Amino acid sequence: MTDNAFKGLSPQEATARVQASLKLRKAKESRFRLMGASAIGLALLFLVVLFGGILHKGVPGLFQYYVTLDVELNQERLDPKGDLSVESLYSGDADALILEAALRSIGEEGGRKTKRALRKMYSSGSGIRLIEYVQANPDQLGTTQSIKFAVDDDIDSFMRGFIQRETPEEDRRIDNYTISIVDRWQEAGLISYHLSDYLFFGSASRDAEMAGIKGALIGSLTTLFICISIAFPLGVAAAVYLEELAPKNRFTEIIEININNLAAVPSVVFGIMGLAIFIVAFGMPRSIPLVGGIVLALMTLPTIIISSRAAIRAVPPSIRDAALGIGASKMQTIFHHVLPLALPGMLTGTIIGMAQALGETAPLLMIGMVAFIVDIPEGFMDPATVLPVQIFMWADFAERMFIQKTSAAIIILLAFLIIMNAAAIMLRKKLERRW
């Protein structure tokens, strides 16, 4: 709009022209505003769709179908040596006892066909479950107990309606005969649906119905423990040095440039470094939480340093001056006055860094924490996997039930992250000081 536009117009005409354009400009204004609001709406919609999708698939994954079988806990057959030792129990006949219980549940003597069908209907890990039951309740030997076993993943999918009765038999993963047994179980009220203990207490398994996250969760916790015990002291120390002690020189400048660059390096590159340095050059074993923790610590270090520096900077100079004024040394000022006041901010940054480390997958793939590990890790040097990597592996399996299990594991991971972030926010709110 140039001045010329109004040249030679009377004031009335000029006002009229402005008035005329005003409507257009107001419309433009509200369009602009609407655009911003709808962008936020769109972003929030993505959030809702993402969480809704995960919850929709994952909440049913926290549950699974069980069949209750009356198993005869026959002492001689379960525990042939009679000493309840692991060897004795595993040489026993747990599988056969479960099969007999299953046959009794449908009231049949059982030909070969029935037995074969039945064996495929409950989880193949049921024998181990029975042995663990006996180990936990040795006094019940010799009695008959109702014990719940997971149904096979195909039966589970059938119960959920993913496998349809109407589908022609040859296209279905389970045959008509199996479905008739399921119907009989259901009539007898033997099938139940509740919170999955396999998911929480089971370890990695190729069988969807038995797969659980316990091993991965413990792996995640040990890895995080290593990560925090390296990253927190180092990060705080570096922040203290850079904020309080460092002279302004080339060396300090190089450190700062390095920290900023490290914050921009893709996480997978840290994994490559871990592989090349810790595993190949130092000869440390693959897949162990120790290496995983070190790699994640180096990755989260910039986050912790940057937030710790901000926290230290937020402590007003008057505190330092007061301490120095009554004769404290530089170190005493830092350790007795500045650090305690900056601690909440540093902890907040550390928790956020740890949440980042807990969700990280790519660097851990590089150092081999992706192996299929059945044993629950017991230390920093045991092969382990972590929750996000477990999710990554399960996402690759084809069985329908793994989709639910993966989503359930995601819900658990997200729950941990939300708790950590909420803790960080609470901490900040509670301990934050305004100077």
Place this chain on the structure above:
Amino acid sequence: MAFSSLFLLLIAIGALFYFAGKRRVDHARAAGQTFHSLPNYHGLWTGLLALVPATLVLLVWSIVDIQLFQHWVRDFYPAEVLAAGGSQEVVALAKVENLVAGVRFGEPEAWLVQASDAWMTWSSTSTWLKSLFVIGLALGCGLFSYRQISPNFRARNGVERIIAGALIVASTIAILTTLGIVVSVLFETIRFFKLVPPTEFIFGTEWNPQFEGAERAGSGGGTAVYGMLPMFVGTFLISTVALVVAVPVGLASAIYLAEYAKPKTRATIKPLLEILAGVPTVVYGFFAALTVAPMIKNIGEALGLTVASESALAAGLVMGVMIIPFISSLADDVINSVPQSLRDAAYGLGSTKSEATRQVVLPAALPGIVAAIILAVSRAVGETMIVVMAAGLAANLSFNPLDAVTTVTSQIVTILVGDQEFESAKTLSAFALSTMLIILTLGLNFFALQIVKKYREQYD
């Protein structure tokens, strides 16, 4: 004695000296003497002096002795192993170490038994010497510093020097990490470029690392091709899709939050948006592969298009959602830092809010916004899990977002996950790709900083 128990013992010795030193000063003070430093500092000085030098020696010794053994044990290798060199020696070393650890595969050969026996002798001798020396050192240093205690001794200054030293060491970790990253990719990359010429790698339009028999060093005539362009085009394609989603949504959200939203709305919406940034990438990958990709395929096929089941579009869309909060919060900061006086001037001339924003605030904030977008690109380029799970592995040189493409990061993961032969060109190619990835992301970062530096207006 094992490393950890020896270390624990050293800590115990250090603690002992701490208490001894502190007690001595406490008593002297009770008797009326005045000291330069507080008792605590005398104790710390004595304890630290007992602990630190001995621990350092322990560390160095434990690292060096194994290297030495590995060198000495080569005398036992049969001549043909030494002649073959390289991987043969690695295998021989692994055999010896297994035997030392007590792992036996069948009946070990004679030289192996000798080697492992010798190894065990060295190892036990070294452990004995190490334990003696380290404990002696700790006690010696501790006693020395204990005797140093006197009213005029400046213990606090000594302790503070040690602490300052430790702080400096901690802050050099960042440099060491950078160095570690550079070293770990650089050497392998150079080795890769000896097998595959750099020009072929950088300008090659075909990527097919699958044929292991086609090592350049070997017979030749193979069909392995290492040209990185398809991956970079794939990365570029997916990042572009991501930015097409993230830039408008993120920028418009930032404008709304900074200019229109009430403080209360802002305080609720900002953390909500940031949840998107906190979701682990593996979750996005799962979502992309399981929900978005089939949806896009179905829609595309309903429209009569051929869509790959692992299309670049799916991975890009989900990645775009992931970087929305990244752009929105950076841009929000930039817009907020534009001084209010500029807006007031625009309002004073009669402009509406949107006119002020578009014609005054945004131009002033532009350098910062551009930098934010570049940082988002660097983020998208380095993103791994979404593309590993949703973008597939087909190295197509294609600019069509409906095709399946692969990216630099997903190739790196595919090549390096699981067992690999360390000498093969295929493994080395992952390191070369990483070098390119690092150069690209750091370059983008540097570029963003330069833009901010160069075009930042100083308003105050």
